[in-house]
Amino acid sequence: MEKTKVAIIGLGTVGSGVARILLDHGDRTGRHAGRTLWLEKAVVRDLAKARDCDLPAGVLTDNVDDVINDPEITLVAQLVGGLEPARTIMLRLLEAGKDIVTANKALLAEHGPELFDRARELGRSIAFEAAVAGGIPIITNISQCLSANQITSLHGILNGTSNYILCKMHEEGGGDYAAAVADAQRLGYAEADPTMDVDGSDAAQKLAILAHLAFGARLNWRDIPRVGIDKVDPVDIQYAKQMGYHVRLLAIADLKDRGLDCEVTPALVKAGSPLGEVNGPFNAVLVKGDAVGPLFFHGQGAGQMPTASAVAADLIDSAAGRTAITFRTLELWSDAVKGVDQADFADSTGRRYVRLMVDDHPGVLAGVTKAFGDEGISIASVLQKEPLAGEDVVPLVVMTHAASEAAIDKACATIAAMKSCRSEPVKMWVRD
Numbered sequence: 275m276e277k278t279k280v281a282i283i284g285l286g287t288v289g290s291g292v293a294r295i296l297l298d299h300g301d302r303t304g305r306h307a308g309r310t311l312w313l314e315k316a317v318v319r320d321l322a323k324a325r326d327c328d329l330p331a332g333v334l335t336d337n338v339d340d341v342i343n344d345p346e347i348t349l350v351a352q353l354v355g356g357l358e359p360a361r362t363i364m365l366r367l368l369e370a371g372k373d374i375v376t377a378n379k380a381l382l383a384e385h386g387p388e389l390f391d392r393a394r395e396l397g398r399s400i401a402f403e404a405a406v407a408g409g410i411p412i413i414t415n416i417s418q419c420l421s422a423n424q425i426t427s428l429h430g431i432l433n434g435t436s437n438y439i440l441c442k443m444h445e446e447g448g449g450d451y452a453a454a455v456a457d458a459q460r461l462g463y464a465e466a467d468p469t470m471d472v473d474g475s476d477a478a479q480k481l482a483i484l485a486h487l488a489f490g491a492r493l494n495w496r497d498i499p500r501v502g503i504d505k506v507d508p509v510d511i512q513y514a515k516q517m518g519y520h521v522r523l524l525a526i527a528d529l530k531d532r533g534l535d536c537e538v539t540p541a542l543v544k545a546g547s548p549l550g551e552v553n554g555p556f557n558a559v560l561v562k563g564d565a566v567g568p569l570f571f572h573g574q575g576a577g578q579m580p581t582a583s584a585v586a587a588d589l590i591d592s593a594a595g596r597t598a599i600t601f602r603t604l605e606l607w608s609d610a611v612k613g614v615d616q617a618d619f620a621d622s623t624g625r626r627y628v629r630l631m632v633d634d635h636p637g638v639l640a641g642v643t644k645a646f647g648d649e650g651i652s653i654a655s656v657l658q659k660e661p662l663a664g665e666d667v668v669p670l671v672v673m674t675h676a677a678s679e680a681a682i683d684k685a686c687a688t689i690a691a692m693k694s695c696r697s698e699p700v701k702m703w704v705r706d
């Protein structure tokens with residue numbers, strides 16, 4: 275069988291999983307690629323660090339030029355995270371004639387147009403299945419299997435770290451947030467800097483990539499309104515639980531007449547619904563196409579082997595020549611793709627959970643319901659807890675019927691200005 279010589283740049287959580295697949299399952303990868311995927315080099319920063327894979331002698335190096343200057347290495351898994359030096363390494367690999375597979379969504383969300391233009395100019399390809407939702411093959415499904423559809427909506431749980439932490443908070447009634455973040459790091463789910471996971475940035479970067487594939491939208495991920503789980507108060511997870519909901523970090527893109535509604539935000543999702551039952555580091559994507567209807571994808575969105583599974587499949591497709599065809603025809607991030615613009619967020623509508631901390635005095639509830647009524651917002655239910663001993667402040671949870679973001683914001687501003695309101699209202703979408 276002919277050989278494709280492959281290199282891996284970055285032998286951390288994902289890279290060492292990819293090395294294990296290439297080294298332990300050559301029969302499997304060879305059968306699907308029609309040629310042997312031969313691991314020639316693996317590049318790291320620190321040669322002395324212990325690795326989660328056993329490499330043959332001569333494979334490990336700390337010099338990326340060993341790959342760039344070897345013309346026999348034609349395919350590279352670029353698995354260094356962050357923007358630099360990952361961007362420079364990618365550009366140098368392309369210039370040196372290599373096809374690339376990457377899992378680095380931060381890099382694609384930030385420098386996708388530059389990297390894809392350069393790859394096209396040089397006749398090379400970039401594959402990135404692992405960049406969104408880890409082991410779930412959502413990139414291939416949207417860009418190839420669903421290509422006969424106009425996608426009309428895409429709702430995802432796209433950050434495994436956030437979902438893992440939210441589940442711990444749900445089960446443990448608050449739990450220890452810092453310990454949960456540390457667990458996610460130890461288990462290999464979190465980014466090198468977990469701030470990007472918990473503040474919603476990672477999910478927004480992935481949503482920007484999916485929105486480009488599904489709707490042709492060219493979004494700057496920073497323009498996607500986003501709230502992370504670092505803003506979620508454990509008390510709201512408990513109230514949601516009592517009402518039959520789970521709090522999940524949703525990445526939402528809905529195609530409307532006025533444009534694409536996009537947002538990353540914690541939301542109440544009905545327990546027992548597909549998205550409400552996504553647990554631990556799992557991810558999910560609910561996609562609706564005009565021909566196919568709703569489809570639900572569910573699987574491990576972070577972690578070593580699920581992510582390595584997606585990277586290795588991209589290596590196989592690239593070696594077999596399949597990636598080059600889709601890369602050429604899709605023209606991603608090129609001016610040829612004319613997509614939809616982002617809609618004005620203030621016009622987004624839906625049901626809301628609003629939690630207030632108010633004085634336990636006569637007339638307060640009436641004032642609150644009037645504030646909602648004045649903005650044309652209909653209240654679905656109100657939950658008031660007894661005050662704790664010695665306190666006269668009570669939590670008041672209001673579930674609304676569908677209303678616009680602008681109307682909810684006005685009602686909340688009116689309530690926040692009341693003397694009886696003791697803290698900023700907390701609001702989240704309710705997704706039944």
Ligand code: NAP
Binds near residue numbers: 317323
């Ligand atoms: P990681 O464990 O931190 O590994 C990064 C690797 O890159 C390390 O082996 C590091 O070398 C190497 N590296 C860093 N700078 C380098 C340089 N200048 N030259 C050569 N090697 C360098 O990260 P990871 O979790 O595997 O993630 C890799 C990428 O996959 C990231 O873009 C991440 O966002 C993405 N991703 C991760 C997951 C996941 O579940 N972990 C899932 C999907 C996508 P040393 O080991 O010597 O320090």
Ligand code: HSE
Binds near residue numbers: 406407408433436577
């Ligand atoms: N840090 C990411 C997550 C890895 O937790 O989902 C997968 O992209």
